[in-house]
Amino acid sequence: MRLNDLPRGTDAVIDSVDDNGSPDPVAARLRELGFVPGEAVRIVATAPLGGDPLAVRIGFTRFALRRTEAQRVRVHVAKAAA
Amino acid sequence: MTPLNIALVGNPNCGKTALFNLLTGSRQKVANYAGATVERKEGWFTTPAGRSVRLLDLPGAYSLNATSPDEAVTRDVCAGTYRGETAPDLLVCVADATNLRLHLRFVLEMRSLGRPVVLALNMIDAAQRNGMEIDLPRLQAELGMPVVPTVGIRRNGARDLLARLDGVPPPVPLPVPPGTDLHAMVRQILADCVTHATPLSDRMEERLDRWVLHPVWGPVILLVLLFLMFQAVFAWAQPLMDGIDAGMGLLGEQVGRLMPDGVLRSLIVDGVIAGAGSVVTFLPQILILFAWILALEESGYLPRAAFLLDRLMSIAGLSGRSFIPLLSSFACAVPGIMATRTIQNPRDRLVTILVAPLMTCSARLPIYTLLIGAFIPHRNVAGFMNLQGLVLFGLYALGIVSALVVARIMRWRNPDRREATLLMELPAYRLPNPRDLALGLWERARIFLMRVGTTIVSLTVLLWGLSSFPKPPAGAVGPAIDWSLAGRIGHLMLPVFAPLGFNWQICVALIPGLAAREVAVGALATVYSLGSGADTDQAALQLGGMLPTHWSLATALSLLAWYVYAPQCVATLAVIRRETGSWRVVALTAAYLFALAYAAAFLTYHIARMF
Numbered sequence: 001m002r003l004n005d006l007p008r009g010t011d012a013v014i015d016s017v018d019d020n021g022s023p024d025p026v027a028a029r030l031r032e033l034g035f036v037p038g039e040a041v042r043i044v045a046t047a048p049l050g051g052d053p054l055a056v057r058i059g060f061t062r063f064a065l066r067r068t069e070a071q072r073v074r075v076h077v078a079k080a081a082a
Numbered sequence: 083m084t085p086l087n088i089a090l091v092g093n094p095n096c097g098k099t100a101l102f103n104l105l106t107g108s109r110q111k112v113a114n115y116a117g118a119t120v121e122r123k124e125g126w127f128t129t130p131a132g133r134s135v136r137l138l139d140l141p142g143a144y145s146l147n148a149t150s151p152d153e154a155v156t157r158d159v160c161a162g163t164y165r166g167e168t169a170p171d172l173l174v175c176v177a178d179a180t181n182l183r184l185h186l187r188f189v190l191e192m193r194s195l196g197r198p199v200v201l202a203l204n205m206i207d208a209a210q211r212n213g214m215e216i217d218l219p220r221l222q223a224e225l226g227m228p229v230v231p232t233v234g235i236r237r238n239g240a241r242d243l244l245a246r247l248d249g250v251p252p253p254v255p256l257p258v259p260p261g262t263d264l265h266a267m268v269r270q271i272l273a274d275c276v277t278h279a280t281p282l283s284d285r286m287e288e289r290l291d292r293w294v295l296h297p298v299w300g301p302v303i304l305l306v307l308l309f310l311m312f313q314a315v316f317a318w319a320q321p322l323m324d325g326i327d328a329g330m331g332l333l334g335e336q337v338g339r340l341m342p343d344g345v346l347r348s349l350i351v352d353g354v355i356a357g358a359g360s361v362v363t364f365l366p367q368i369l370i371l372f373a374w375i376l377a378l379e380e381s382g383y384l385p386r387a388a389f390l391l392d393r394l395m396s397i398a399g400l401s402g403r404s405f406i407p408l409l410s411s412f413a414c415a416v417p418g419i420m421a422t423r424t425i426q427n428p429r430d431r432l433v434t435i436l437v438a439p440l441m442t443c444s445a446r447l448p449i450y451t452l453l454i455g456a457f458i459p460h461r462n463v464a465g466f467m468n469l470q471g472l473v474l475f476g477l478y479a480l481g482i483v484s485a486l487v488v489a490r491i492m493r494w495r496n497p498d499r500r501e502a503t504l505l506m507e508l509p510a511y512r513l514p515n516p517r518d519l520a521l522g523l524w525e526r527a528r529i530f531l532m533r534v535g536t537t538i539v540s541l542t543v544l545l546w547g548l549s550s551f552p553k554p555p556a557g558a559v560g561p562a563i564d565w566s567l568a569g570r571i572g573h574l575m576l577p578v579f580a581p582l583g584f585n586w587q588i589c590v591a592l593i594p595g596l597a598a599r600e601v602a603v604g605a606l607a608t609v610y611s612l613g614s615g616a617d618t619d620q621a622a623l624q625l626g627g628m629l630p631t632h633w634s635l636a637t638a639l640s641l642l643a644w645y646v647y648a649p650q651c652v653a654t655l656a657v658i659r660r661e662t663g664s665w666r667v668v669a670l671t672a673a674y675l676f677a678l679a680y681a682a683a684f685l686t687y688h689i690a691r692m693f
Contacts, residue, residue, distance in 0.1 A: 025149055032145045048300065048390060053393070060181050
């Protein structure tokens, strides 16, 4: 699943960030900001008028991403906390 | 002893500027980096042991792998390769103790620069309040650099940092071996040194964001905030503005009484005091507006507003980031255009600069107020709305809609194949700190007054000269300005402006109105021989009464439409030149605004005449 398909409020874990062309400065920046495999991620809000951009929480930080940016991030839904 | 050169570096939103303000107080100088439109903030202070320090507040950066001009400056200054900048003797890297997961990665990058680094663990109080425990000695050992706790918003909050600066200079840290996964390293360090790493304040963020970023409530909150802001700017500032206006009038009178009648007195009273005074009058409005913008910025709200508006702005081909500069332009396009520096995409920045003059700045208000008061009847529409207020609102809306359309057209004329990006941090909510607000406001006020002191005063003096010379011959009838150069130019302009319904008096008033729009009110007063333009309010009051006998409604509406667009502000054009470094952009802006103004006034005049 990709981050832009993740429902709001669902906890997920990042699998990878894919480059869209090379070099891809957006993907590189996402990785620097902590979008790296294993990191927990959640969509906390979607903007009015069509739900773009997304407000994404990663670590203790929130970022606003457009859907085209979020598309680079592969995630899987986290199992409910044990 | 030569001063110690220190550079403050860190992620955006790490509290770096608060720490900078705490260390340097008001001993700061703001300028630009040589050859770049990136703001350069430098300050001075003395350590307790008497060591003098020159402190450079570098732009916030997420990485040394720069993606914006700001980050490139930070990278090059840190590396000591920026031309014209002294290589720093010491880097003080600032990290938010409540957000180490993000900030420590950049700290590790700093180790590769071959310069001594001290880590300032900022907002340590907030981290402790959240129940976080940080093992400082261990963190210091694992990072390989001295670590000092700081609180940028508290007195003495930099005590440990100052003590460290007076101590033995720190060694150059060992670079992280190339190819290391910095994120894995950060995770390991956090696991080793920090207990209870989930800040409790996160829950507060979550709760606030549920409302602030809500698809329905979010825009409602934004509208309420904007409404309050404009209410503050236009209602609360009035008594202060009246006070300054009266003060300037009094000053002009006093000076006028002290000096003998003659050219010099006219120059000082009608040129300098009246010209500068009419602009200084706007200082309260601009300060209130900036107090709001700074408070919204410091609190972490503005990026959220940008998030809410990104979709709307993308219709115009811009991103949410353009919202802040355009909002500032409602006070004055000059600071608005300066605020475009935060837009990373160069094309978005250029388009934002080009449309910023379309936002209704406060200098247009005296003209709008005069014309609406004189020509639009004071009557209710639909029971609760006032027709005059509605027209004013319409003029604002016209500016905004035009800006969006023009931005869209520019985007279409100049397509960019690169992807439009947003990728923006939504920082933690924070209570704005009074000191940082005060210093920020002081800076704005200073820039504004400098502008008044230089550009506008010199222009008003020039225009005073044009309007005063040559003197009318003895026994001449009619206003003196009719005989002056400005009067002659006004008559020469008439054929161009007659299709808009303008008479020669309006053409004459447009000339001094070039310096600053509001000067046109005083100029109209002078043309219609209502005495000097020193007291704009008084003049406007009398003018309002007599204008309807001289102008048709169509002429008045045409002039209103003209003012929505006309590039009648030399200061705006000057700042565009400074920010873009290009006369071509200045010419383009002036040309398209002039064309729009002419077309709008022409259409308005001819449509209005049909009724």
